[in-house]
Amino acid sequence: MARKHVERGFLWIVACALSGYGCMVEGEFLEDLVPSGPDLGVSALETRCGDSLRQxxxxxxxxxxxxxxxxxxxxxxxxxxxCEEVLPGARSTCGPQCDAAAGQSCVMGACVSCSDGVRxxxxxxxxxxxxxxxxTQGLACGKEGDCATGFCSGGVCCNEACGAACIRCDLEGSVGICAYVPENETHEDRACGGGVSVCDGKGACKNVATxxxxxxIECLSGKCLGGVCQ
Structure with a gap:
């Protein structure tokens, strides 16, 4: 009789181990029986992306x-x-952020359009x-295609091609019109190569005195004596 009792106890322990769950013997967990079955603990309650539950x-x-x-x-x-949910924790329903029907498009996370009055x-x-x-003419551009005139010079939509020395399209008072840089504009560094030459008001660079x-003809004064502008 005792032998049968031992055998039943052994079989119960083996069955318990194969089940993958811990076994209780006299109120204590058998630490040598490692669970290998389905996880019904804390990990089973963890969130899982794609399960239709926002958690x-x-x-x-x-x-x-x-x-x-x-x-x-x-x-x-x-x-x-x-994305939003009808009820907290429910499945998310996602849609475009911008209203395409209203001409909006998304650029770097912001909805923009060609009629919102903002650059x-x-x-x-x-x-x-x-x-x-x-x-239109006089407004900012980055290339010819940005302009209705087909000409972009100095970052401005110009009335005509405008790229020679001492000729600009972004001069104060005449933005959008290809015009001569005023005579002796010394701040025009790029116009005459960044040297000490200046514009003559007629679209050309001239040397100054000394x-x-x-x-x-090479001098702003029109005078060249002894190889030096006067």
């Missing part, structure tokens, strides 16, 4: 881990999308240039 630190959970639908592989809301997105001036319609010359 823990998840910013969203739309029931999958595919990118490009507003909720990414790590259950973070993707740029240019918004934003890829525009070169307010609601024009870049991804919007070309800008500078070397070979003929009068």
């Amino acid at each position: 823990g630190k998840e910013a969203c959970d739309d029931g999958n881990t595919a990118p490009g639908d507003g909720c990414d592989t790590a259950c973070e809301v993707e740029i240019c999308w918004t 934003n997105g890829y525009e070169t001036d307010v609601d024009c240039g870049g991804s919007c319609a070309p800008c 500078q070397a010359c070979t003929k009068g």
